[in-house]
Amino acid sequence: MITSRAANECGKADYGWLQARYSFSFGHYFDPKLLGYASLRVLNQEVLAPGASFQPRTYPNVDVLNIILQGEAQYRDSEGNHTVAQTGEALLLATQPGVSYSEHNLSKTASLTRMQLWLDACPQRENRLVQRISTLPAPYLLLASPEGSSASLQLRQQVWIHHLTLAKGERYTIQLHGPRAYLQSIHGSLQVQTPASAAQRLVCGDGAFIGEENHLELVASTPTRALVIDLPV
Template structure:
């Protein structure tokens, strides 16, 4: 393990309607020791109050992945798209040459929580676009995003594979890095990951020294995201 960060060490922002935790430097939070891992640039854990959200803002040359954990996002953009992204769904947005969009909590009385992850593209430019996938409920390792969108996964403009890991209490799983690096982000529950504890919001990165990472779920089970990175 070459990078390890506990949830409570992350950057934080509280705007009343928005509470956010930043694994890596983002917006007004800056720490030169935490600028990303490989091509993974941002992991934000956002809580949005009912009826509130992010007004129209622009993105360019970034692959943006949004995973809704609670509630529903209402998404609108400059391409004319209006859609709802619900709990248990994941979206890949390629900003490409540029796009303007807004994200709101679609409910007037229920909170919204989602993870948003930014990945630098392999090639800049290109047409902006979206894809959405419903995350399965089965235990084990499920592939969500791949470079070529194989086997009904979401495609991404980078040599990255994103998996969702879900383990029952005491269940174990070996994670393979591939040719590059790997990063795990805890979503819920707790697990021992190569001897380190990973819980909700914790993260760890692995480089060439470890080809395989062993994960053992704790007493309440474990959910995480596993990034195979360049």
């Protein structure tokens, strides 16, 4: 089963210093039917104005994955740690109880565009506080996984995140670990199909809930960048 969700159906915010699109309930945007999906709590795309910052905040027990689409961001915590990520990188923060985190657009002239995911973390798991990986163009990259397989980021949850960068006409098949997944188009348009469902078209910013399928076939209608978030638990 594939249930698509158009980008224009998502929650939106425009504060001047911040423009955002929310796939699930977040901040002022609330939909009781969209409180996340399995262990995926948050999926936001946000644009920070030059020099803008998110002030320090604490998180629930989650891993926070930031995928930098354009710009350069600095992340600081209340323990004195800081790190920088830029275009073509993804940064994973294993948030800790009682620790606050802030985010800063380091450029005074250019916007920062990034995607942010929150994933429930198993409290018994301890991972490195900060991990990073390059997302430089490749048809397929295992971005994150429970065991850090294939040099991916290691999550504190049974989740696999696949990153795809496909040329027009290129296709790729993803094997899933369980009954649920979420597909997010970052840019471009693509067709997604499964053995049990007819093909559906997604364009830039669209998402899709995947249920009771064991694999997906993606076909790029234009140059496409997308995430497949495999959520068996």
